[in-house]
Amino acid sequence: GSGWVYYRTPAELLGDMGVKDYIVEQGSSGKWTYRKWSNGDAECWASATVSGMACTTKVGNWYRTGNITIDNYPFTFAANPDLQMTFETYSGTGGLAWSAGTSSSSPKTKPATVYVIRPTSLNSITGFIRYYAKGKWK
Numbered sequence: 001g002s003g004w005v006y007y008r009t010p011a012e013l014l015g016d017m018g019v020k021d022y023i024v025e026q027g028s029s030g031k032w033t034y035r036k037w038s039n040g041d042a043e044c045w046a047s048a049t050v051s052g053m054a055c056t057t058k059v060g061n062w063y064r065t066g067n068i069t070i071d072n073y074p075f076t077f078a079a080n081p082d083l084q085m086t087f088e089t090y091s092g093t094g095g096l097a098w099s100a101g102t103s104s105s106s107p108k109t110k111p112a113t114v115y116v117i118r119p120t121s122l123n124s125i126t127g128f129i130r131y132y133a134k135g136k137w138k
Helices: 010-016
Strands: 022-027 032-037 039-053 058-061 062-066 082-088 096-099 114-118 121-137
Touching: 058 082, 114 121
Parallel strands: none
Antiparallel strands: 022 032, 032 039, 039 121, 058 062, 062 114, 082 096, 082 121, 096 114
């Protein structure tokens, strides 16, 4: 009634409604899909295909594949993120994702190289390494 127009930023409107945290950016980059949250949290996930890879290199009483790598994260984490890596298969060639270390990358920018390990040797395994990283972007 007084002719005044009030301007509120989206963040202020969300605060007025009691929303404490919200997505400020999301998208995909290469194999990665990601979300950044207003409180500084960030998460990203990806999948790397393993197809017809030999799992024949002996490691103690187990066997491993060659190196499996994936592209850099879609952004640099502010600190080392929590990272989960799993091997998923539908062909009955089960195994575990095993980190081979981070000597060729920084944990803030790229996951470590991975092997699939299993208790028996196999000439060909097929499946996916699933990655999920969660940490801070600011």
